[in-house]
Amino acid sequence: xxxxxxxxxxxxxxxxxxxxxxxxxxxxxxxxxxxxxxxxxxxxxxxxxxxxxxxxxxxxxxxxxxxxxxxxxxxxxxxxxxxxxxxxxxxxxxxxxxxxxxxxxxxxxxxxxxxxxxxxxxxxxxxxxxxxxxxxxxxxxxxxxxxxxxxxxxxxxxxxxxxxxxxxxxxxxxxxxxxxxxxxxxxxxxxxxxxxxxxxxxxxxxxxxxxxxxxxxxxxxxxxxxxxxxxxxxxxxxxxxxxxxxxxxxxxxxxxxxxxxxxxxxxxxxxxxxxxxxxxxxxxxxxxxxxxxxxxxxxxxxxxxxxxxxxxxxxxxxxxxxxxxxxxxxxxxxxxxxxxxxxxxxxxxxxxxxxxxxxxxxxxxxxxxxxxxxxxxxxxxxxxxxxxxxxxxxxxxxxxxxxxxxxxxxxxxxxxxxxxxxxxxxxxxxxxx
Amino acid sequence: xxxxxxxxxxxxxxxxxxxxxxxxxxxxxxxxxxxxxxxxxxxxxxxxxxxxxxxxxxxxxxxxxxxxxxxxxxxxxxxxxxxxxxxxxxxxxxxxxxxxxxxxxxxxxxxxxxxxxxxxxxxxxxxxxxxxxxxxxxxxxxxxxxxxxxxxxxxxxxxxxxxxxxxxxxxxxxxxxxxxxxxxxxxxxxxxxxxxxxxxxxxxxxxxxxxxxxxxxxxxxxxxxxxxxxxxxxxxxxxxxxxxxxxxxxxxxxxxxxxxxxxxxxxxxxxxxxxxxxxxxxxxxxxxxxxxxxxxxxxxxxxxxxxxxx
Numbered sequence: 001x002x003x004x005x006x007x008x009x010x011x012x013x014x015x016x017x018x019x020x021x022x023x024x025x026x027x028x029x030x031x032x033x034x035x036x037x038x039x040x041x042x043x044x045x046x047x048x049x050x051x052x053x054x055x056x057x058x059x060x061x062x063x064x065x066x067x068x069x070x071x072x073x074x075x076x077x078x079x080x081x082x083x084x085x086x087x088x089x090x091x092x093x094x095x096x097x098x099x100x101x102x103x104x105x106x107x108x109x110x111x112x113x114x115x116x117x118x119x120x121x122x123x124x125x126x127x128x129x130x131x132x133x134x135x136x137x138x139x140x141x142x143x144x145x146x147x148x149x150x151x152x153x154x155x156x157x158x159x160x161x162x163x164x165x166x167x168x169x170x171x172x173x174x175x176x177x178x179x180x181x182x183x184x185x186x187x188x189x190x191x192x193x194x195x196x197x198x199x200x201x202x203x204x205x206x207x208x209x210x211x212x213x214x215x216x217x218x219x220x221x222x223x224x225x226x227x228x229x230x231x232x233x234x235x236x237x238x239x240x241x242x243x244x245x246x247x248x249x250x251x252x253x254x255x256x257x258x259x260x261x262x263x264x265x266x267x268x269x270x271x272x273x274x275x276x277x278x279x280x281x282x283x284x285x286x287x288x289x290x291x292x293x294x295x296x297x298x299x300x301x302x303x304x305x306x307x308x309x310x311x312x313x314x315x316x317x318x319x320x321x322x323x324x325x326x327x328x329x330x331x332x333x334x335x336x337x338x339x340x341x342x343x344x345x346x347x348x349x350x351x352x353x354x355x356x357x358x359x360x361x362x363x364x365x366x367x368x369x370x371x372x373x374x375x376x377x378x379x380x381x382x383x384x385x386x387x388x389x390x391x392x393x394x395x396x397x398x399x400x401x402x403x404x405x406x407x408x409x410x411x412x413x414x415x416x417x418x419x420x421x422x423x424x425x426x427x428x429x430x431x432x433x
Numbered sequence: 434x435x436x437x438x439x440x441x442x443x444x445x446x447x448x449x450x451x452x453x454x455x456x457x458x459x460x461x462x463x464x465x466x467x468x469x470x471x472x473x474x475x476x477x478x479x480x481x482x483x484x485x486x487x488x489x490x491x492x493x494x495x496x497x498x499x500x501x502x503x504x505x506x507x508x509x510x511x512x513x514x515x516x517x518x519x520x521x522x523x524x525x526x527x528x529x530x531x532x533x534x535x536x537x538x539x540x541x542x543x544x545x546x547x548x549x550x551x552x553x554x555x556x557x558x559x560x561x562x563x564x565x566x567x568x569x570x571x572x573x574x575x576x577x578x579x580x581x582x583x584x585x586x587x588x589x590x591x592x593x594x595x596x597x598x599x600x601x602x603x604x605x606x607x608x609x610x611x612x613x614x615x616x617x618x619x620x621x622x623x624x625x626x627x628x629x630x631x632x633x634x635x636x637x638x639x640x641x642x643x644x645x646x647x648x649x650x651x652x653x654x655x656x657x658x659x660x661x662x663x664x665x666x667x668x669x670x671x672x673x674x675x676x677x678x679x680x681x682x683x684x685x686x687x688x689x690x691x692x693x694x695x696x697x698x699x700x701x702x703x704x705x706x707x708x709x710x711x712x713x714x715x716x717x718x719x720x721x722x723x724x725x726x727x728x729x730x731x732x733x734x735x736x737x738x739x740x741x742x743x
Binding site for chain 1: 494495496497581582601602603686687689690691692703706707708709710
C-alpha cells in the first residue's frame with residue numbers, strides 16, 4: 001500500500017515537473033498611456049509548482065493590493081514550467097519582442113542572458129535608491145553580477161543539504177545530529193544498511209550536489225577563471241570514487257540523473273535513511289514525513305576536511321526590451337519582492353533561505369527557527385560555507401557531460417579515472433567555445 | 434492526384450485567354466486555388482528549411498549577434514564521435530521499429546481478418562494505443578519498466594529471473610523504447626493492412642479455390658502481392674516517423690543512460706534549446722533532412738518498380 005502511494009506521489013511529481021508551462025508565451029506590454037491614472041500592467045514569470053507556486057502567487061497578490069495599488073502598478077504572474085522551460089521561452093520571447101517585464105532566472109544562467117543584452121542592468125537603480133547590498137548574504141551575490149554590474153537581486157535562493165530520517169538513524173543506534181565528515185558518513189551508511197536493511201543514502205547523478213562534494217574535498221568543478229575543469233584532478237577522483245566504493249559495497253544506492261524521482265520514492269518508503277536535496281524542498285519533505293510517520297532532521301553536507309556548498313535557486317531580473325515606464329514599475333516590484341518582509345515570508349513558506357540578514361532578524365524567521373530548527377541549517381551553511389555557481393555559458397552542456405560520466409561511474413560501473421579524464425577533455429573544449 | 438489540372442487544363446486556359454484580357458481571371462484561377470496551401474507550405478515548410486540551411490553556416494545563440502563560420506559546424510559535427518553514436522542510435526531505432534511494427538502487423542492482420550464478433554472487439558483493442566497520446570504512453574511504460582517498482586521486473590522476479598534495467602542499462606534501454614514504439618504503432622499498421630486485404634477482389638480468391646491452391650500459396654501469390662502498395666506505404670511512413678522520434682526519448686530516458694538512447698531529433702533539441710547552439714543544431718537538422726530525403730527517394734525508386742499496382 002505504501003509503495004503504491006509512493007509511486008503515485010512520484011508520478012504526480014514527475015508530471016508536475018514535466019508539465020510544460022500552461023499560459024503560453026505572450027506577455028502584455030501594451031503601449032500605455034501618458035495618463036497618470038492609468039495602471040501599468042506588468043508580466044512576471046516564475047517556475048515550479050506546489051509551495052513555490054503558492055508563494056509566488058501570494059506575494060504578487062499582496063503587492064497588487066498594497067504598493068501596486070498605491071503606485072498604479074498591476075502585476076500578472078505566469079507559470080512557465082522548470083527553469084529550463086522558462087529560459088527557453090524567454091529566449092523565444094526576446095526574439096519575438098514580447099518579453100515579460102520581470103522574471104525569475106536560475107542563477108548560473110544570468111551571464112548568458114546578460115552578455116546578449118536581454119537583461120537590464122540594475123546597478124543604476126540600486127545606486128539611486130541606496131539599496132544596501134551588504135544586507136544580502138555574501139554567498140548569494142556572486143551570481144547576481146556579471147563583470148561588476150548588478151543584473152539580479154537574490155530571490156528564492158537555496159543550498160543543498162543532507163536530509164536524514166532520524167527514526168531510522170535511531171533504530172540503527174546512530175546520533176540523529178548526523179555525520180560531520182566523510183568518514184562518519186561511510187560509517188553511518190554501513191551501520192544503517194546492516195542494522196535496518198535500508199540504504200544508508202540514496203542519491204542520483206546531480207551536478208549541483210557534485211559541486212558540493214568537490215567543494216567539501218577542497219576543489220571545485222571548474223577553476224576560478226572558469227576556463228578549465230578540475231573533475232579529473234586527484235581530489236575530484238577521490239570524491240567520486242568515495243561514493244562509488246560505498247555503492248559497490250551495497251551501503252548506498254545510486255540512480256541515474258534522469259531518475260531523480262526515485263529518491264522521493266525511496267525516502268517516502270523509508271527505503272533509504274539519508275538523501276541530498278535542496279533546502280527548498282524542506283516544507284514538502286516535513287509534510288511527507290509526518291504523513292508516513294517518521295522524523296526528519298537536516299545537517300550540513302559532510303565534507304572531507306572542510307565544508308563547502310554551492311548556492312542555487314533564482315534571482316529576480318528585469319528585461320531590457322521594455323519601455324522606461326515599465327522599467328520603473330518593474331524596479332518597484334523587484335525592490336518590494338526582495339525586501340526583508342517578503343524575503344522572510346518566502347523563506348518560511350517554502351524552505352528557501354532568507355536572502356538578507358534583516359530578513360533573518362524578523363520575528364517571523366526567529367520564531368520559525370525556534371519551532372523548526374531544520375530550517376536554520378541551510379542558512380548557517382550558506383553563511384559559513386556558501387559559494388557561487390559557475391556562469392560560463394558552456395556550463396549547461398558541460399553539466400550534461402559530467403552527469404553522463406557520473407551515471408557511467410556510479411550506476412553502470414565504468415572506471416572512475418579514465419571516464420573522468422575523457423569527460424574533462426570534452427568539458428574543457430566546451431568551456432573554451 | 435493533381436485535381437487542379439482537371440479544373441482548367443493549361444491548353445484550354447491558353448486558348449480562352451488568347452487576346453482576351455478580361456479572361457485573366459480564369460487564367461489566374463488555378464493559381465488562386467492553390468495559393469492558400471502553397472502559402473502555408475512556403476511559410477511553414479520552405480522558409481524554415483532555407484532558413485535552417487542558412488543558419489547552419491553561423492554560430493548563433495538566438496539572442497546575440499550571428500557570426501559566419503562557414504562549414505565549421507559541419508566539420509565539428511563530423512569530427513565528433515557523439516554525433517556518429519547518435520546517428521547510429523537513430524538508424525538502430527528506425528530499423529527495428531519498422532521491421533517489427535510492420536512485420537508483426539502482417540500476421541496480426543491475417544489473424545484479425547475473419548469477421549467475427551470477437552475480432553471486431555479485438556480490432557478496437559489493438560487500435561487503442563494509437564489513439565492515446567504518446568506522452569501518457571511514455572509515463573505508463575516508465576512505470577511498467579521501472580527497475581525497482583515496475584511490473585515487468587516484478588513478473589521476472591516471480592519467475593525467478595534476474596531483474597532487467599529496462600531504462601537504466603545502456604545495452605537494453607534502446608530496445609525498451611523500440612518496444613514502446615512498436616506497441617503503439619502495431620494496431621494502426623494492422624488496421625491499415627486489414628483494410629488493404631479487404632479491398633482485394635474476392636474473385637481472385639475464388640479462382641485460387643478452384644485451382645485448389647493451399648493457404649500458404651494463396652497468401653504468397655495473391656494476398657502479399659496485392660498488399661504490396663499498402664506495405665510499401667506503411668514501411669515508408671514508419672521509417673520517417675521513427676526517424677523523428679522525440680517524446681519517448683525526452684520523457685523516458687532523456688537520451689541516457691550514457692547517450693545510448695540519444696537520437697538525432699532529441700540531440701537537435703538539446704543543442705538548440707538547452708545549449709543555445711542554433712547553428713550547430715541547424716547543421717544537424719540539415720543532415721536529418723538529407724537522410725530523410727534520400728530514404729524517400731531511394732524507396733520510391735527501388736520499391737515502386739516491384740510494387741504491384743492494380
